[in-house]
Amino acid sequence: MISRESRNSLQRREATVEDAVFLRTLFMLTKAADFSGPAWSPAERESLLGWQFEARERAYRAQFPSAQRWILVQKNESIGRLLLGLGSSAMRIVDIAVLPSKQRRGVGSQVLEEVIGDASKLGIPVRLMVELRNPARLLYERLGFHEVTCDGVHASMEWNTQAGGNDCATGGELEQCESGIRSSGTVGSPSKRPGKTQWA
Numbered sequence: 001m002i003s004r005e006s007r008n009s010l011q012r013r014e015a016t017v018e019d020a021v022f023l024r025t026l027f028m029l030t031k032a033a034d035f036s037g038p039a040w041s042p043a044e045r046e047s048l049l050g051w052q053f054e055a056r057e058r059a060y061r062a063q064f065p066s067a068q069r070w071i072l073v074q075k076n077e078s079i080g081r082l083l084l085g086l087g088s089s090a091m092r093i094v095d096i097a098v099l100p101s102k103q104r105r106g107v108g109s110q111v112l113e114e115v116i117g118d119a120s121k122l123g124i125p126v127r128l129m130v131e132l133r134n135p136a137r138l139l140y141e142r143l144g145f146h147e148v149t150c151d152g153v154h155a156s157m158e159w160n161t162q163a164g165g166n167d168c169a170t171g172g173e174l175e176q177c178e179s180g181i182r183s184s185g186t187v188g189s190p191s192k193r194p195g196k197t198q199w200a
Contacts (some may be wrong), residue, residue, distance in 0.1 A: 009074055009075055010072065010073075010074050010107060010110055010111075011072070011073040011074070012070040012071065012072055012073065012082065013070065013071050013073055014068075014069065014070065014071075015069040015070060015071045015081065019071055019078070019081075022071070022078045023053075023057070023081060024050070024053050026080065026081060026097055026099060027049065027052075027053040027056070027097070028046070028049050028050075028053070029099060029100055030097050030098075030099075030100065031049055031052070032045070032049070035048060035049065060083060060094060060095065064083065064085045064092075064094050066085075067083050067084060067085045067086075067094055068082075068083070068084040068085075068086065069081070069082075069083055070082040070083075070084065072098065072107065072111065074102065074107070079098060079099050079102040079107065080096070080097055080098035080099060080102065080107060080108075080111075081095065081096070081097055082095070082096050082111055082115075083095040083096070084115065089124060090124050090125050090126070090127050091115065091118070091119045091122070091124055091125070091126045091127070092126070092127045092128065093112075093115060093126065093127070093128040094128075096108065096111060096112070096128075108136070108139060109139060109143070112139070112140075112143055113143065116143065116144070116159055119159070119161075120161055123161060125158050125159060125160035125161070126145075126158065126159040126160075127148075127156065127157070127158045127159075128140070128145070128156075128157055128158075129154050129155070129156050129157070130154065130155055130157060131153065131154055131155075132150070132152075132153060132154065132155055137155065137157075140157050140159075143159065144159050145157040145158060145159045146158060146159075
């Protein structure tokens with residue numbers, strides 16, 4: 001197990017099969033608002049979210065078999081996950097999620113800044129895909145991501161060493177966007193097994 005400590009006592013460790021329950025809970029909590037209407041009973045909502053979680057995890061394993069799978073840890077508590085694909089020409093944030101109770105505290109922005117720092121050292125862009133209605137888009141934009149394509153539902157965004165930068169990304173501005181942090185990638189599998197990135 002690998003743990004990297006950074007500011008605010010935020011760490012990461014490699015995900016294991018023992019994290020399955022946490023990942024399922026994380027998915028349920030971050031997606032619950034999508035099925036909060038009266039049309040869904042608690043049992044129906046739990047069943048549907050469980051099915052969606054299993055389907056998404058299968059898709060991730062098939063599409064990104066060599067991705068780095070990290071659990072975000074703060075004060076010995078699992079608070080989020082990062083699924084990171086590293087190819088020869090780009091780094092892709094496949095999924096990033098933080099427990100609702102830990103959002104708006106700068107966790108997401110810190111993780112993103114560290115990923116950007118790693119990509120900058122390698123001289124490659126960082127890519128992700130986000131729903132248009134997800135408020136995390138503001139966070140990504142403030143960190144220097146720009147929209148590349150849009151299909152009316154999702155936006156593909158990219159940070160690169162030429163257009164990137166986060167001079168306007170102050171802590172307060174970023175934290176207000178943290179409540180929506182969740183993204184998923186849709187491109188093919190990385191071309192090689194990623195190495196372990198060093199976080200500051």
